């Protein structure tokens with residue numbers, strides 16, 4: 385007799401359930417529930433002040449929820465208001481609106497930074513691999529003052545990807561970039577997600593930037609999260 389094999393979904397990279405966050409009387413997130421699957425890019429939209437950055441900060445462990453749970457790569461990161469994993473234990477990479485590069489460090493040193501105690505040989509190989517993935521292998525020895533805005537954004541993406549995070553959180557990384565560059569960089573992020581298998585949650589005020597790139601979208605309004 386054949387075994388009963390049901391095709392199963394891979395486990396989610398991030399799974400949140402009943403997630404609630406208040407600031408004073410304001411309920412910014414009201415029992416939201418979502419999952420982010422490996423290798424998928426999800427756009428996160430919503431008007432200014434609706435709580436998009438707060439949601440990213442909860443996943444990253446930079447903000448404490450009031451209730452609900454967050455599971456990252458099968459490990460419970462928070463339950464109720466209790467953090468069970470510290471930010472550095474969560475396997476999260478973050479990219480912000482500003483690339484936030486350190487002026488004294490080269491591009492390669494930025495990417496090496498997140499690799500911690502990895503042996504020199506393995507770290508050098510990983511830095512080369514990630515820089516090639518985001519298309520800036522030729523800039524390894526440069527310092528931030530000599531980079532364009534688009535190149536700096538790519539360094540921030542490479543730095544976040546280097547430790548092979550389960551989830552990449554992108555908080556409007558394209559906000560300051562010219563339209564054509566935004567297109568190039570979203571394509572780079574798509575390729576990086578495909579190659580790494582990370583789940584990406586991408587906050588944007590211009591959803592058209594993610595046309596043909598995102599696998600789905602979540603829209604935040606009045607504390608509720610809708611999948612579209």
Ligand SMILES: Nc1ncnc2c1ncn2[C@@H]1O[C@H](COP(=O)(O)OP(=O)(O)OP(=O)(O)O)[C@@H](O)[C@H]1O
Nearest residue numbers: 407408410412430431432433434435436437438439
């Ligand atoms: N630490 C905090 N203390 C009090 N209120 C906060 C705090 N952080 C955020 N807020 C409030 O929570 C709400 C959501 O903020 P958040 O930054 O998450 O919104 P956003 O959707 O990312 O906005 P934007 O698109 O403008 O970046 C806002 O009203 C903000 O003022």
